[in-house]
Amino acid sequence: MTELSALAALHERCAGAAEQTAGRLLGMDTGGWRGWAAEQCERHVWGVRGLLIDLAAAHRAAADGLRWHPDVGG
Amino acid sequence: MQSAADPTTLDLMAQVIEGFATEHDELSAVLRPSWAQVPPHLWVDRARASFELHAVAAAVRAAAAAYREADLGVRRSLHALAELASGAGLLTEGTRMPGLVDLAPSGRAPTSVGEALAAVSDLGAQQDGRVRVVGVPQPDHATTWIVLIPGTQSWEPRAGSNPLDVTTDLLAMAGQWTIAARAVAGALERAQALAGRGTARDPVLLVGHSQGGILAMALAADRSFVARHDVTHVVTAGSPVAGFTPAPTVHVLSLEHAGDLVPELDLRANPGGPSWLTIRAPVPKGIESAHDSRGYALTASGLTRWPVSADVSAWLAGVDRFFPTRDQPAWISELRMERAWQGRTT
Numbered sequence: 001m002t003e004l005s006a007l008a009a010l011h012e013r014c015a016g017a018a019e020q021t022a023g024r025l026l027g028m029d030t031g032g033w034r035g036w037a038a039e040q041c042e043r044h045v046w047g048v049r050g051l052l053i054d055l056a057a058a059h060r061a062a063a064d065g066l067r068w069h070p071d072v073g074g
Numbered sequence: 075m076q077s078a079a080d081p082t083t084l085d086l087m088a089q090v091i092e093g094f095a096t097e098h099d100e101l102s103a104v105l106r107p108s109w110a111q112v113p114p115h116l117w118v119d120r121a122r123a124s125f126e127l128h129a130v131a132a133a134v135r136a137a138a139a140a141y142r143e144a145d146l147g148v149r150r151s152l153h154a155l156a157e158l159a160s161g162a163g164l165l166t167e168g169t170r171m172p173g174l175v176d177l178a179p180s181g182r183a184p185t186s187v188g189e190a191l192a193a194v195s196d197l198g199a200q201q202d203g204r205v206r207v208v209g210v211p212q213p214d215h216a217t218t219w220i221v222l223i224p225g226t227q228s229w230e231p232r233a234g235s236n237p238l239d240v241t242t243d244l245l246a247m248a249g250q251w252t253i254a255a256r257a258v259a260g261a262l263e264r265a266q267a268l269a270g271r272g273t274a275r276d277p278v279l280l281v282g283h284s285q286g287g288i289l290a291m292a293l294a295a296d297r298s299f300v301a302r303h304d305v306t307h308v309v310t311a312g313s314p315v316a317g318f319t320p321a322p323t324v325h326v327l328s329l330e331h332a333g334d335l336v337p338e339l340d341l342r343a344n345p346g347g348p349s350w351l352t353i354r355a356p357v358p359k360g361i362e363s364a365h366d367s368r369g370y371a372l373t374a375s376g377l378t379r380w381p382v383s384a385d386v387s388a389w390l391a392g393v394d395r396f397f398p399t400r401d402q403p404a405w406i407s408e409l410r411m412e413r414a415w416q417g418r419t420t
Binding site for chain 1: 113
């Protein structure tokens with residue numbers, strides 16, 4: 001595995017963890033202000049997941065010697 | 075089924091994210107592809123990802139800390155309010171004692187959780203502080219006991235003879251032991267004495283609406299009570315009970331209607347976990363108030379009619395033995411609870 005592939009795998013793992021966390025936050029009780037606080041965290045986690053997925057795709061593309069553009073996809 | 079947004083779960087989640095953030099830091103430092111291989115923006119984005127992972131962990135941890143502070147704050151505020159009011163002779167039970175008066179039963183033994191909550195609603199409509207205890211003999215010579223506890227009946231700030239009042243609401247939510255809780259315990263023990271049965275091994279199901287649910291949870295969390303009685307199940311309907319920690323062997327089912335503000339009074343969601351299920355449900359059709367005990371009885375009846383999740387089914391199967399079948403006898407006791415002056419015979 002090249003360093004770029006290893007970095008892509010790392011970002012995929014982190015994105016998976018972020019997705020799992022977001023799922024658990026989404027499954028939390030949404031009643032009252034507690035729900036609001038959990039929702040804020042959930043939005044933040046989804047944002048980070050998106051960044052990690054883009055990074056994974058970009059590293060994967062770089063490993064394959066391709067140029068990757070976020071608008072086109074990995 | 076939704077899990078509760080409790081601080082411990084959030085802390086664990088923060089810990090997991092921090093683990094990934096650290097792994098991200100460490101591997102990013104070690105894996106250094108050449109500049110030629112990687113477009114410059116990826117270096118920047120990778121540093122940002124690391125920063126964001128730490129930031130998310132910190133945000134989740136901050137939410138957990140805020141929840142903890144709020145939980146403590148509710149109890150502190152209630153204590154302070156109770157002290158302030160007691161200085162004015164309000165919301166205090168003084169030196170009064172629990173009293174019990176035997177009554178003729180006004181209803182039959184329930185055969186389901188829905189019927190149990192309907193009976194709680196009927197007891198509450200009588201507005202006289204009565205509770206009902208139902209004992210059902212089992213084939214293994216034990217007896218199962220159901221205790222039905224209605225909600226608040228008096229909103230007078232000065233404690234009167236009916237302990238199902240706002241004084242009990244405040245004291246019980248502040249975690250203090252109340253005459254009402256002692257009277258409910260006494261009612262169970264009186265019913266057992268009248269039936270000539272009752273041991274510490276007999277399973278007990280406590281069912282309460284609103285304040286009745288608070289009292290049920292106060293008893294399920296009381297070491298002395300659970301040492302005398304094997305409380306296996308509790309049903310609360312529209313009750314703010316998240317602040318109680320019942321014994322680990324107690325299985326709790328909490329029903330909360332959308333728009334019912336009463337279960338929100340503790341400003342926190344009930345803890346989740348396999349032994350405490352909280353069901354949030356819409357107010358049934360034809361019921362105007364989200365807190366109405368009749369609405370909760372309808373919601374509970376729906377649990378046995380509509381498809382429910384496996385954990386709710388398992389919970390309901392666990393309480394089946396409390397409800398008598400058609401040919402099973404049952405002892406029914408009804409008692410009026412009182413705040414009595416010391417020395418007064420009731």
